[in-house]
Amino acid sequence: MEKMAEKNSRLSALLLKASERNLDSVLVSSPSALRALTGVDCGEAVLEVSRNSRGSSVSIYTDFRYVSTLHRTLPDIKVRNVRNISQIKPHGKMVGCEMSVPYGIVLKWQKNSPASEFVDFSAELQQLQAVKTEDEISRLRAAEELTCEIWEEARRKFRPGMTELEMARIIRILMLEKGEGEAFDTIVCVGANAAECHHVPDNTPWNGRDGVLVDMGVKLNGVASDLTRNILPKRLSRLYRTVYSTVLEANLKAIEAVRPGITCKALDKVARDIIKKAGFGNAFGHSLGHGVGYEVHESPFVSKRSSQVLEKGMVFTIEPGIYLEGNLGVRIEDLVLVTDTGCEVLSRSAK
Ligand code: ZN
Ligand code: ZN
Numbered sequence: 012m013e014k015m016a017e018k019n020s021r022l023s024a025l026l027l028k029a030s031e032r033n034l035d036s037v038l039v040s041s042p043s044a045l046r047a048l049t050g051v052d053c054g055e056a057v058l059e060v061s062r063n064s065r066g067s068s069v070s071i072y073t074d075f076r077y078v079s080t081l082h083r084t085l086p087d088i089k090v091r092n093v094r095n096i097s098q099i100k101p102h103g104k105m106v107g108c109e110m111s112v113p114y115g116i117v118l119k120w121q122k123n124s125p126a127s128e129f130v131d132f133s134a135e136l137q138q139l140q141a142v143k144t145e146d147e148i149s150r151l152r153a154a155e156e157l158t159c160e161i162w163e164e165a166r167r168k169f170r171p172g173m174t175e176l177e178m179a180r181i182i183r184i185l186m187l188e189k190g191e192g193e194a195f196d197t198i199v200c201v202g203a204n205a206a207e208c209h210h211v212p213d214n215t216p217w218n219g220r221d222g223v224l225v226d227m228g229v230k231l232n233g234v235a236s237d238l239t240r241n242i243l244p245k246r247l248s249r250l251y252r253t254v255y256s257t258v259l260e261a262n263l264k265a266i267e268a269v270r271p272g273i274t275c276k277a278l279d280k281v282a283r284d285i286i287k288k289a290g291f292g293n294a295f296g297h298s299l300g301h302g303v304g305y306e307v308h309e310s311p312f313v314s315k316r317s318s319q320v321l322e323k324g325m326v327f328t329i330e331p332g333i334y335l336e337g338n339l340g341v342r343i344e345d346l347v348l349v350t351d352t353g354c355e356v357l358s359r360s361a362k
Pocket of ligand 2: 344
């Protein structure tokens with residue numbers, strides 16, 4: 012098992028973080044962390060990484076449904092068959108686990124190992140996933156490329172009279188045909204509906220003249236992607252023009268500012284200051300962006316509260332927006348990859 016940690020740099024990083032926190036073992040159960048550590052989709056399973064006098068040991072607990080799949084996909088890891096993950100008897104005194112584990116399961120684990128103390132290890136696990144491997148980067152690049160291609164194809168199919176739901180359905184079908192479906196529920200907003208930043212598509216029809224905001228991402232090779240683009244209204248009001256150019260400037264300036272070493276809050280500030288200066292400070296109520304990987308929302312969270320430092324290999328969105336209730340909304344979202352000196356924009360669609 013020592014060999015496995017050597018081969019797998021994320022696993023050895025996990026062991027290092029576990030020893031820094033004096034943990035005897037770590038239980039990993041979220042699908043994205045399992046995928047990041049093992050490379051495969053484990054189904055419902057719990058990976059146990061234990062530190063002991065011999066070094067470390069790794070095993071995976073699952074139930075009958077996934078046992079044979081895990082034997083095939085993870086031949087190096089000992090697979091332990093349990094009726095239910097609540098039956099696991101965690102090893103050691105200090106045990107790290109994720110906040111996403113249901114409370115009822117943690118209570119059972121505590122009962123099975125009364126001497127163990129359970130502590131939150133979520134932040135460490137999220138950090139391990141934030142810097143992507145070469146293989147993950149190429150998959151994310153391909154997923155975002157496909158999202159842009161689907162966006163171009165979908166917008167050509169949009170016709171006046173279609174409802175938001177019908178337009179969302181066009182995108183959903185293209186994503187199923189060309190990828191593995193949606194990474195999240197596609198957002199389509201006609202006209203003033205774009206002022207609701209996570210509007211749920213409804214029966215609002217598009218008259219062919221109003222603006223349309225679309226936020227979408229395909230799932231491909233297990234990874235997510237994320238893109239927001241706008242169809243401009245036929246007749247641009249002065250307000251829409253100002254809002255759009257402000258959001259675009261915030262998006263471009265933030266992209267220019269991305270580099271290894273900058274903190275999330277400093278980057279958020281670049282965009283936020285531009286929007287504030289234009290007089291729309293209260294109309295940009297969300298963070299500048301979020302990491303994208305096996306999940307559509309993951310570390311790093313590019314918010315005004317985060318001191319996390321951006322590193323080469325991180326992939327996240329830059330998505331400033333301005334939302335004027337009952338009137339209009341604009342968001343422009345790109346996916347970027349941090350490089351040695353700046354970033355590569357993975358979203359090639361025109362904006
Ligand atoms: Zn999005
Ligand atoms: Zn996003």
